[in-house]
Amino acid sequence: MKCRKTLLAYAVGLLSAMPAAMGTVTVVPLPNPQVPGFNFPESEGTIVNWVYEMGNGSPADAATAFENINLHGWGLWTALTMETSQVDNGQPLRVFETWFTPQELAAGPNVANPAFLERLPRTRSPLLHFNQFQHGSGVQEQSGSAATEGSETVFGYVKFDPTATDHIQKEQLLSIAMLNKLLQGGSQQIPPFPSTALSLKSAFQVITSQTLVEGRYYRLNAWSGPPATPQAWGPAMWPGVVWIDVEGGGGGSGQIDMQASMDGSTRTDATTYPVSSMINHRLSALEAAEFNTEQPGAVASAGDYAVLVAMHVAGREITRWTWQTFWWTPTPADPQLPSSVAVASLRPAQLTGAARNYAMAVAYDMMTPGQPNVGGQNVGSAIYAYNPYLEARFSPANLPNSLAGNGPDGQPANNNVGVNCNCMSCHVRASFNPNNLDSAPKYAGARYTSLDDPQFTGTLQVDLLWSLPEIAK
Numbered sequence: 001m002k003c004r005k006t007l008l009a010y011a012v013g014l015l016s017a018m019p020a021a022m023g024t025v026t027v028v029p030l031p032n033p034q035v036p037g038f039n040f041p042e043s044e045g046t047i048v049n050w051v052y053e054m055g056n057g058s059p060a061d062a063a064t065a066f067e068n069i070n071l072h073g074w075g076l077w078t079a080l081t082m083e084t085s086q087v088d089n090g091q092p093l094r095v096f097e098t099w100f101t102p103q104e105l106a107a108g109p110n111v112a113n114p115a116f117l118e119r120l121p122r123t124r125s126p127l128l129h130f131n132q133f134q135h136g137s138g139v140q141e142q143s144g145s146a147a148t149e150g151s152e153t154v155f156g157y158v159k160f161d162p163t164a165t166d167h168i169q170k171e172q173l174l175s176i177a178m179l180n181k182l183l184q185g186g187s188q189q190i191p192p193f194p195s196t197a198l199s200l201k202s203a204f205q206v207i208t209s210q211t212l213v214e215g216r217y218y219r220l221n222a223w224s225g226p227p228a229t230p231q232a233w234g235p236a237m238w239p240g241v242v243w244i245d246v247e248g249g250g251g252g253s254g255q256i257d258m259q260a261s262m263d264g265s266t267r268t269d270a271t272t273y274p275v276s277s278m279i280n281h282r283l284s285a286l287e288a289a290e291f292n293t294e295q296p297g298a299v300a301s302a303g304d305y306a307v308l309v310a311m312h313v314a315g316r317e318i319t320r321w322t323w324q325t326f327w328w329t330p331t332p333a334d335p336q337l338p339s340s341v342a343v344a345s346l347r348p349a350q351l352t353g354a355a356r357n358y359a360m361a362v363a364y365d366m367m368t369p370g371q372p373n374v375g376g377q378n379v380g381s382a383i384y385a386y387n388p389y390l391e392a393r394f395s396p397a398n399l400p401n402s403l404a405g406n407g408p409d410g411q412p413a414n415n416n417v418g419v420n421c422n423c424m425s426c427h428v429r430a431s432f433n434p435n436n437l438d439s440a441p442k443y444a445g446a447r448y449t450s451l452d453d454p455q456f457t458g459t460l461q462v463d464l465l466w467s468l469p470e471i472a473k
C-alpha cells in the first residue's frame with residue numbers, strides 16, 4: 001500500500017508540475033498484463049517455494065515450479081513491453097521506455113522537486129556505451145580487446161521502475177557521499193528496495209544507412225547457441241547472421257544465414273526478417289546526435305532504426321531478486337540454450353507482436369537444489385542464465401572470482417566464462433568498495449556466494465545492483 005501512495009504522490013506531483021509544452025514523458029508503473037496466473041508483486045514466500053520445489057527431488061513439484069517461474073518471467077516481459085498511450089517522435093512509448101536511467105537520476109535534482117520528472121525536450125533516454133568491465137571490482141578491460149569493437153560494442157541503458165526510482169531518490173543511492181555515510185556509519189548494506197522495484201538493462205543496435213547492404217538490409221549476428229567447448233563467445237564469433245530489412249520485407253521463419261557474407265551475397269528471403277519483427281524505434285535528431293557522440297565514427301541520422309536485441313530484467317520480489325533475460329531470436333518457439341522449447345511454450349497469449357519474438361532465460365537461484373541466502377554451499381547443479389548479446393563474450397579474465405563447481409548436468413565445470421554465467425551469482429557480489437580493498441568481491445561466473453561472505457568486509461552491499469556504485473556521483 002505504501003507504494004501506491006508513493007505512486008499517487010508521483011502522479012499528483014507530475015500533473016501539477018506538467019507544463020503545457022509537448023514532449024514530456026510520464027513515468028508509467030508496471031501495468032497488469034492480465035496474464036492468468038501472473039501476480040506482481042508475487043509474495044516472497046511463494047517465489048522461494050518455487051525455487052525449493054525445483055530441487056526437492058519430486059519431479060511433479062519441479063515441473064509445476066518450472067511453469068510458475070517461467071510464467072512469472074514472461075508476465076514481467078509482457079507487462080513492461082506493453083505500449084503506453086504516450087507517443088514520442090510519432091511512435092508509441094513502451095512502458096519501460098518511460099522509466100529513468102541512473103544517469104538521468106544522478107544528474108537530476110532530488111525527487112522532492114517534481115519538476116525533475118519532466119524530460120524536455122526529449123523523451124527517450126539516450127543509448128549509452130556500456131563500460132561493463134571498466135569500473136568497479138578492479139577489473140580493467142584491455143583496450144582494443146574484442147569486447148569493445150564493432151558489433152561487440154553494447155549500446156543501451158539501465159532503467160528503474162517508478163518505485164525503484166523513488167527509493168533511489170529518497171535514500172540518495174546514486175550519491176557517493178551518501179554511500180560513504182552509510183559505510184562509515186557502520187551499515188552493512190543500503191536500505192533494501194521495496195518488493196515492487198524493477199530494474200532492467202537493455203542492448204540496442206543502431207541501423208545506420210552506412211551499415212546497410214543494398215540500401216535496406218542490416219547484417220545482424222544471430223545466436224545459434226553456445227560453443228561446444230565453453231569459451232568467450234561474443235557476437236562477432238557467432239557463425240550465423242540474419243538480415244533485417246528496414247523496408248519491411250523478408251520471409252524469414254527461423255532460418256539463419258550460416259555463410260554470413262559481409263556483402264549480402266548470401267542473403268535469401270528465408271534469412272531476411274522485417275524490422276517490425278524486433279522491438280524498434282526510429283531515432284530523433286537528438287538521439288542520433290547523442291549516439292554519434294557516444295560512438296565516434298558513427299553516422300546515425302534522424303529516422304534510423306534502433307532495434308532491441310537484448311534485455312535483462314530484475315525484480316526485488318525476493319531478497320536476491322528474480323533475474324530474467326530476453327534476446328531477439330529468429331526461432332521464438334524453438335530458441336537455443338540457455339532458453340528452450342519448454343520455456344518458449346509458456347509464452348502467454350497476451351504477449352503479442354514483436355515482443356513475442358524474444359527468447360527467455362531465468363535465474364531465480366544460483367543452483368539446484370536452491371541454496372540459502374546465507375551459509376549455503378557451492379554444491380549441486382549450476383543454473384546457467386546469461387544473455388548471448390551481453391555476457392556470452394566474457395572470458396575467464398573478466399570473471400576473476402569464478403569458482404569451479406558443477407554444470408547444469410551435474411558434471412564438473414570451471415564456470416568461468418560468459419556462457420557459464422548465472423545472473424544472481426554475479427549480482428549477489430555487488431558492493432561499494434571506495435577503499436579499493438583487494439579482498440572485495442569481484443565478478444564471477446555461476447557459483448554460490450553467501451550474503452554474509454567475509455569478502456564483503458569493509459564494503460557496503462548495494463542490494464545486488466552493480467550500477468549503483470558504478471554510476472553514483
Ligand code: HEC
Binds near residue numbers: 199201323391464
Ligand atoms: C559477471 C557479472 C554479471 C553477470 C553474469 C550479469 N550481470 Fe547484470 N550487471 C553487471 C554489471 C557490472 C552491471 C552494471 C551496469 C554495467 O556496467 O553494465 C549490471 C547491470 C544489470 C542490471 C541493471 C541494474 C543493476 O544491477 O545495476 C540488470 C537488471 C542486470 N544487470 C540483470 C542481469 C541479468 C538478468 C543477468 C543474467 C542473465 C545478469 N545481469 C548477469 C554484471 C553482471
